[in-house]
Amino acid sequence: MTASSAPEATWVVVGRTSDGIAAITLDAAGAQRDRVAVDGGFAEFVRDMERDAAPRWVWSDTPTWYAALLDAGVRVARCHDLRLVHAILRDSSLVSEAAELRAAVQWDAGAVADAPPEAALFELEAPDPAGPPDLLEEAVAEFARQREALAQASASARLRLLVAAESAGALIAAELRAAGLPWDVAAHDAILTTVLGERPPGGGPPAHVQEAADRVRAALGDPVLSLDSQPKLLRALHRAGIMVESTSRWELARHDHPAIAPLVEYKRLARLLSANGWAWLEEWVRDGRFRPVYVPAGVVTGRWASSGGGALQLPRQLRAAVRADPGWALVVADVAQLEPRVLAAMAHDRSLAQAARGADLYAGVVADGTVGSRADAKVAMLGAMYGATTGDSGRLLPRLRRAYPAAMALVDDAARVGERGGVVTTWLGRTSPPPSASWMRVRQKGAAAEASVADESRARRAAGDRGRFTRNFVVQGTAAEWALTWLADLRRRLAELPLVDERDAAPASGPVFDRRPHLAFFLHDEIIVHTPLSHAEAVAQAVRDAAAAAGRMLFGAFAVDFPLDLRIDESAAKS
């Protein structure tokens, strides 16, 4: 790499060749400027390029390329993830001229988790066991197809924002895994012991679990009943005269019997033990860090999924185990009522935006006279976004339609399109998948002249289901775009904060993260930043600024508040 070519290195495509890894440098227009073999270490190459030219790295799949860089202590500012972007452009209704891109089915490979290598053994039956192509020439060709599709797209500014945010999210997901969430094992253990009781030395259930089980068995008059088998438990309940159809908590709660309370208690304890008990702690927390695998766009709406450790379902009960390192703090922030705020913005609904002024949108819905209580406001708004038709929520919808006609028209239209078999698109251009072949068959059968009552009912049911899906897709998907933009902008701001002094730095999360604030957790509308104490206030401001910036980047001048619940948790212990 010559020094003179560096300033023109707007994009650097990396990939494998027959001789090893090589890189092709493109200028802003996409013209090829340079091609170099990466003779030495890939990490050193990237570190030098990043310092000299700060290009946007173009690669097949972020976990494949970035995990090793992070291990070597190298971060990059920007990338273009060909696999994730391919999936967006392939399906987006904003992209019309993309026959070549859609024909490049080798890029349709599913998500490749940055799991340990042995995970590949389980993918032998997948169409492309190696994941997306990592050959340099393939990457260059796909990148050209994607640039062309973007250039041709309508609303291409939005689509470009989505592409950039999606790729930034891929970097963040890899960094979140590398950094991990600070987890206090002793605090977790104390919670378990308090709630579940002491573990008997010889094995067996913890004390409180055993006690609850014994009380259930006594009340049901069956001293050897297995409470963990749903069919057996159901039969025992019936024998005791408790005529439930399931053993779920909400149904049990309707009956009055001495076995109910201890059974509900048993289920609560058994759940904690099996999902997040000592075995979980042993398996998922290493060196004081919980490191789940995040899967950007793992959900069809664009939300992230996770795999391993149940990162997206951490019970509130265990939040107390999330603790900053000594000398560090956690900045914890979530957006209040993200989805209805996003709906107000994308529909340009001035009344709903007015109700969204301030910290509590539901209070605003009460204040403007739409409904009488905060609880009604919440259930009505959720029903509007999820497609409720009956009950309290369904009954309140006409009032929402009168008060917020633009917002309700947006979700009602999305539902109608889905019911008819159409696709819907988020604010930035992510498009829902088309209906499945089986859905089409059910619908055709129901519409046929000789359709039975059952056929018609099944078709109606399928149409309604899909309408609720597309109704929710536009809101959930756009909310995910807002959150992704928030994350990406926050990451950029955090990178601009100065490193802390060596003397302040704790042995935190490895060489990349030990001296600066870094993201540690993300869950749909919540982020946690782990930061040296000295930077906590600056981080909190960066989190707020990024939220405001995300609103502007997506929705421009149409102002909707995105207020945060934000707190700074300092470490309890000081070393």
Place this chain on the structure above:
DNA sequence: AATTCGTCCTGC
């Protein structure tokens, strides 16, 4: 014996 299915519960 291994894999898939169904139930239940956690999160947003």
Place this chain on the structure above:
DNA sequence: TCAGGCAGGACGAATT
């Protein structure tokens, strides 16, 4: 949990 969207994980039961 009266209803209505998107998920993952554990476990036992059913299936192959």
